[in-house]
Amino acid sequence: MSFKILGTGHCVPSRVVTNDEMSTIVETSDEWIAPRVGVRERRVCTTETASDLAFEAAQQALAMSGTKPEELDMILCATLSADEASPSMACMMQNRLGASCPALDVNAACSGFIYALDTAAGFFARKKVKKMLVIGGERLSRLIDWTDRNTCVIFADGAGAVVLGEGDDYLSSKLYAKGCETIVIPQYAGDSPFNQLEARKPFIRMNGQETFKFAVNAMAGDIIDVINAAGLKQSDIAWVVPHQANARIIDAASRKLDIPADRFGKNIEKYGNTSAASVPILLDELNRAGKFKKGDYLALASFGGGLTSAACIIRWGI
Template sequence: MNFQVLGTGHYVPERIVTNDELSTMVDTSDEWITRRVGVKQRHVCTSETTAEMAYQAALQALEMADTTVDQLDMIICSTVSGDNICPPLACSVQMLLGASCPAMDVNAACPAFLYVMDTAAGYFARGKVQKMLIIGSERMSRMLDWSDRSTCVIFGDGAGAMVLGEGDCYLSSVFYTKGNEETIKIAAFAGMSPFYQNEHDKPYVQMEGQETFKFAIGAICRDLQQVIADAGLLESDISWVVPHQANIRIIESAIRKMDIAPEKFCINIEKYGNTSSASIPLLVDELNRSGKLHRGDYLALCSFGGGLASAACILKW
């Protein structure tokens, strides 16, 4: 026994920043960003917090799942851009919802939501929970050096949520980690210890573009092929591939290499940019609310990023 998805939700802040607006801030262009990343615009917080976005996404998911807050047995969140290091994001969401269940975060950078799903599956398998709320919420705009044109054009803010109930729809999963502090890094706040003597990096996203790209396009096909095989399926059985929306070129590379029709690869990076661990639940909710998902569909979710880490799973809808 593991889980089924009972409801989904997402939230993005109101403020939209287009590529043309970004071109007035750094030396870039709509043409360059579109060709190299696939982003046309991104939503950016002006007053919304990471917790408030998570809360709004959660309300939608709870409503769809016809689930009340007091029915929740646990809340798990993923974020690399929480409002606070302590309390964890999940605890702030618990407070906003008025819930009383345990709450915790899982930190695994961009693919963290898939690590959250696997953690959730374990709680269901052990009979510890009957209903669970899981959320990815990211305010990446606060983690960016807005004068660095190689990173500030990529990311966006948003949140996605799922309410899970008992079921058998989580068919297979795979996780991969290759510890590395150079390729993708967001340094923590340096602090002000009068005793610590090492130099520290600025607390903004730093990426080695080519190495990140190499890791991602290697991971996406390898992980998808493994979870599809582990679920006893063929690539042609997959109804929808839900890839992390990191860069359109990564998805295009997978489309060329996999035996899955291009139209089955779901893409919304043009609207939201890379929302880190929020991208998967945000995209699943868009698919769900558009009426594209049908009972029995096989969804292949896959993500990759900082760690370096990657993950994939098969969900039966």
């Protein structure tokens, strides 16, 4: 017993920031950003919070699945940018939705959503739940150094969600972690009068070159491993739903696989890198566009700070 996906949803802020507008904030241009990253515009919160985005995405997924909040047995939220250290985003969702179930956050950076799916699979396997809500929600705009053109042009805000029910459509998975500081977001230093450590600004810092090399190899290798673990061939995969960090990473990973490039979903040009939200946002967009057929095999893959990576195979059941 694993699970099946019953419904999907996503939400992004209304404020669109184009590459041309970014060039008025930091020294950059569309000609510099688009070829290197693949982003042409992104969504950035103005009055919205991360929880606002997650709440709307959750409502959409619940509506599609025909599930009432009181039917949920657990809520998991994948995030590294929750509005509060406590209560968790998952607890805030439980309250706003009117659910009465356990709720917790998962932080594996951009790999968080697939980590959360794998966590959910364990609860289904132990028959502890019948329906779960899993959300990836981020407001990375508050963690960006808006003077650093190497990162501020990449990251953005958004949320995606799925409702899971009992089933056997989660066929295989792989989680990986390698503790290092290739991507770092320092915590707020606090104001302890006893602290003697250097205070670092709580903004994203990334070694782009090292991240690129890790990401390409991790994505391609993880997809191969989960396909083999599911007893499938690469030709069986109808769609790859990859983390949207960099279009060149997705293209490079696809060249290492025997899966046609047009089976790799992309929306990075519209949304940028929304961390744990990117995979469920893309999943919902492809679902609502009618790209998936019942019985299709999907490969989800992600990588991120930690360093972490994750992949899984899902048989589509909607």
